Amino acid sequence: MRDVAIVSFAQSNAAREDRNEVEILLPVVKAAVASSQLERSEIGFTCSGSSDFLQGQPFAFVMALDGVGAWPPIKESHVEMDGAWALYEAWVKIQTGEVDSALVYAFGKTSSGDLAEVQALQLDPYCVTQLWPDADSVAGIQARLYMERAGRSERDLAEVAARSLRDAQSNPHAVAKGDRDAEKLLAEPYRTSPLRDHDCPANSDGATAIVVMAGERAKTLCERPVWIRGFDHRIDPPALGARDLTRAPSAEIAAARAGVGDDKVDLAELSAPYTHQELILREALGLADDVRINPSGGTLCAHTMMSCGLNRIGDAAQRIAAGEGDRAVAHASQGHCLQQNMVCVLEGE
Amino acid sequence: MSDLPNALKSIVTPVRLEYDHSAGAAATGFLRGLTQKKILGARTGPGEPVLVPPRGADPRTSELAAELVEVSDKGTVVTYSIVRVPSDNIPFELPYVCATVLLDGANLGFFHVLQNCALDEVRIGMRVQAHWAPDDQLTENVSSIRYFEPIDEPDVPFEQIEEYA
Amino acid sequence: MANLCGVVGIGQTKYDAKRIDVSMPGLVREAALRALEDADLTFADIDAVVIGKAPDMFEGVMLPENYLADAVGATGKPLLRVHTAGSVGGSTANVAISLITSGIHDRVLTLSWEKQSESNAMWGLTVSPPFSVAVVAGAGGFFAPLIRSYIQRSGAPEDTGIRIALKDRLNALKNPYAHLRIEDIDFDKIASSPMLWDPIRYLESCPSSDGACAMVLAREDLAAKAPTPAAWVHGTSMRSEPTQFPGRDSVNPVAGQLAARDLYRQAGIENPRQEIDCAEIYVPFSWFEAMWMENLGFAPENEGWKMVYEGATALDGDFPVNMSGGVLSSNAIGASGMIRYAEAAMQVRSQAGEHQVEGARKALGHAYGGGSQYFSMCLFGKEKP
Incomplete structure (x- = not known):
């Protein structure tokens, strides 16, 4: 596996935004690219996450291309998932060796509908x-x-x-x-x-952007690159009666495969929209009692659906970069009752 | 499954969701302009291309396009299609002409409908002008321009508009 | 490419206007199980699943792959959902291929689907945000003016579109999965069909179909053991550009040209027309075949239309295009791109039956979407790259 580091992160979250999606996204993407020290044209791949049903219109992500530097044409993809999965797709793309860096973003306006x-x-x-x-x-x-x-x-x-x-x-x-x-x-x-x-979650409107870079070059872009050391995601069956709702089996598998338990964890950012889900996740991820959980306030305090999972990864990376710890676990979830879970283990240089 | 006896083939679940959209800064200026019979485009700064309707950013550079610029309500047809497909939410009688109109002073084609024009006379390069709703019906909606219609001006040669077609 | 990837299983559903004989899970399983059967594998052999489809509004289910997780055997596994507008079937496969070429997984199931009869696709496409006025119905209204521009530019004869449609509709008669199989099809029947979005006639347009398409991908050593020889991936590419900007060429978009060039570079192809044997490309309205022949570098600019006139793109021509009948004959939107890939892979695996191109060794799969702004492509070979 190639070593991939998170080299920059930017976000915007607000209870209700009067700006449209492009206007929300544009400054966030710009900030993430600027603090990555890379030129936009140097970034090899772009991947995003969003949901049409939040916007109430099909192809909600197409307009976003206006605000993210898609001319000249870019290598680009989109997942109809939380942006954390867009980061995963970008990480896979880097693993193929085709590209060395990626811009990942996600956005959502939860205030548009109920x-x-x-x-x-x-x-x-x-x-x-x-x-x-x-x-x-x-x-x-x-x-x-x-x-x-x-x-x-x-x-x-x-x-x-x-x-x-x-x-x-x-x-x-x-x-x-x-x-x-x-x-x-x-x-x-x-x-x-x-x-x-x-x-219950405090719903919000916003966007998140992250730039990742592989290998030695990451060290030249920021003082303390935050390396992705383990990355896995799994899904459980949808039917609410078909699984044990008091556990998150898919989170357990993802945590084991990402190597959460291989070393001491200093802090964790868990995408638990509801309070009890944090407790379920602590158990599923096997986090010790002394792990600092959601120092950002977590998804409970800013539930920008489709970007909150990516935001957890960014939040955790930011704290590691700032020296608040050496090893963090970031988590994203999707679907009702934690149906689908992603675990990302981050370590400081 | 199709050989199930008395298989239930279909059920109907009505879905109704209401959304409260924000027009955003750029579109707000454009829509307010329509209530005064003005077509406002946006650009990132002086000398830069004028985008109508405004898209929030200049897609080529992803720079915020916040400066509003008034353009003419006259323009040139850069391409068109004659539509004969019915749809519940289309308020025009079939067949009708939809066209991309390059408004004078704008650098982006504007998509709307042509009326008062024989179908066999529609052509690329023809000159058209906006037909506005009556003053008391001007709203913050693109339908404040009811349609475009031909005007008596010479056609623009294709070479001059090819870039926008 | 770091690791090689082979297509070892392909499964398609019968495409039809309304597949009311199956539910959504039933539809996706039909394709998935056929692909597994073709590969002589079961769900237990699969490490991860990558699903693609076009807007969720076409079925009225939000993030429907979460609901379909166990129907596609993804329980306890990674599941990704891709959505890149009309190109999604292609980009979904590209993402799945990257899971193999990166060395992360050994076997991946990828699947694209649409069940438009569950909702109202025309409604889904014409939903307009407030402040705007609905001007055109459906995708044809958007693409017809681009075709008008192409005719003006290239001076192509007005019946080019009819000839392309006739070729694809004749090919569809040789494809058992095709949705539209019009037995008495001929030039006059297409020419006299109603004009929908001038210059697009009814029989020059794609239908609305229900359907799914699946492929099983495997890493090199496993693919080499497949019961039917694998189709080897020689390259994949994707490019996007914004919908509209001053000076944009939306007839011959730069994003498509760059994606093609990137693909040929990866596959070591210098003269695509000579070195590639056939292509399945995304043609929802007849004229787009001519336009994409140019965009993909198979014909000089403004001369793509000549290929259909010369019979080059016919099943027995020197460069057959859309041997399956193409999107014009089956259009399960989210699946359409993956069907192009699957049909191209079938050609190099000699699996295409009546619409097989004899001796096909290299075949192109292509998809596009949005306002001709998203492109995804893959080149499949009979031999390893």
């Missing part, structure tokens, strides 16, 4: 979607099962929220933040019991 309702269209179209179960209700079913199996309480979930909101205070890109203890949060009413508002 996100929890839009996500009902991800379920079984013949037998489940007709009921229009919104995403929060489906997550509530998973939370109830998980608490029962793991002996966890609503207080445990509230502790996750309180810590995330507190950490988000130092993250200018988080859209939910604050200093409220679990006691206070538990006094709030339920949204979809056992979940309260603070257990």
Whole structure:
């Protein structure tokens, strides 16, 4: 495998954007390219992630080409997935030896539609979607099962929220933040019991961009390149009754294959839109109690669907680059109840 | 599966989703202009190509195209098609002509419909002008230009517009 | 290329306007199982799955591959979903090929599909954002003006499109999977079919089809053991450019030219017309064959139309194009690009039956999408590169 490093990262997240997708994306891509020290024309491959259903129109990603430097023509691809998978495709492309570097970006405007309702269209179209179960209700079913199996309480979930909101205070890109203890949060009413508002993601609009570079050259582009040491992703069956919702088997496989347990982990950025999912993931990834979880506030505090997974990878890389740790685990997920999971192990030079 | 007795072949699940779109900065200027019978394009700076309608960025450079520039509501047909396919959301009677019009002062073809023109007279290079909605019906929508129609000016030779065709 | 990749299994569904005999999972399984059978493998032999399809709105399911994960045997495996507009079937295969050539996986299943009858594709394509006015219905309205420009530029005779359509529709009669098989097809029947988007006639247009196409890919040593000799990948390429900008040539786009050049460089091809034996290219409206012959470097600029006049692109010509009947005969949008790849691979594996080009050793698969702005290509060879 070729060594590939994350050499730059930029993001934009806001509760509601009045700019269109191109206008949101353009400065983010520009910032990532500028801080990579590379000329746009030097970057070998471009890959992006987004979803038409968020935009409510087909080919939502085509317009984005206006803002990302696609002239003269570029080697480019797009996944209808979270941008973390676009990064994976770019990493694969670098492994083939055809290119040495890539620009990866993702964007999403969750505020355009009713996100929890839009996500009902991800379920079984013949037998489940007709009921229009919104995403929060489906997550509530998973939370109830998980608490029962793991002996966890609503207080445990509230502790996750309180810590995330507190950490988000130092993250200018988080859209939910604050200093409220679990006691206070538990006094709030339920949204979809056992979940309260603070257990559910703070939806946001935004974009994320990352530049990766292979080999020695990465060392010349930044002070401390952050190397991708393990990268794997897996999927579980879709039917909510066909798998154990209290676990994330696909995350377990991905973590094992990415080598999470091979060495000490300093920090982890987990894409858990709901509080209980963070607890499921800690277990699935085998993270020790002393691992710092979601210092950014995580996806719970800025749920820009389609870019939040890539954002986790960027957030983790940024902290390693800044010397806050030497080894990090970044995670992305997709689908209801953590159906599809990706694990990326990052190490500082 | 097709040999299942009494197989259920089809079910209908109506899907209705509502979206609240943002026009964005560039399109906002363009759409506001339409309410005053003005066609505004955008460019990245003086001397740069004028994009109509504005796309937010100049696609060649990905630089923000934020400077608004008024262009003429007259232009030249650079290419066209005669449409005979019905569709629920098309408000024009069949057949009708859709055309790419290079507006005077713009550097990008503008896609719209031609009316008041015999089908066998449509041609590349012909001169046309916007036909606006009545003043009280001008809105922030491209339909404020109801259609384009021919005007009595000499055709533009193909060589002069080939780059935009 | 670091590692070699071979196509060891190919599976197609019957293409039809409405495959109401199967669900979405049933449709994709039909193609996947046929590809596995062709390779004499099972889902257990597959390391990863790469799925492609065009807009989710065509079926009304968001990220439908998550719903289809177990139907394509992806449980516990990596699954990727590619979407690059109309070129998606090609780029999906390119991504799958890269999983082999990078050395990451040994065997990969790749599959592209569309079940347009589950929703309303015309609606899906004509959904317009607010602030704008719907001017044209469907893709034809977008591409017809480009054809008009091509005619003006090249001086091609007006019946070029009819001749191309006739060739493809005759070829489709030799392809059992083709959606449109019009037994009494002839020049007059196409010429007298209704004009839809002038200059495109009804019978010069692609249909809307349900269908899926799958391929099993394997690394060199495994591919060498395939029950039917593998089609070897000699190169893949992809290029994109923005939809519209001042001075853009949307008839002969630079992105397509560059992708072709890159492909030929990888495959060591100097004279494509002579060294490549046949091609399956993405032609949703007849005239595009002539336009792409130029874009791909098989004919000089403004002379692509002559190839159909000379009979070069006919099944018995010196450079057969769209032997399967092409997109004009079967158009399961998301799958159409992969069908081009699969049909090209079938040619070098001598699997194409009645539409086989005798002695085909090198075949091109091609797809494009968006406003003629996304291109993906692959060159398959009978021998290893």
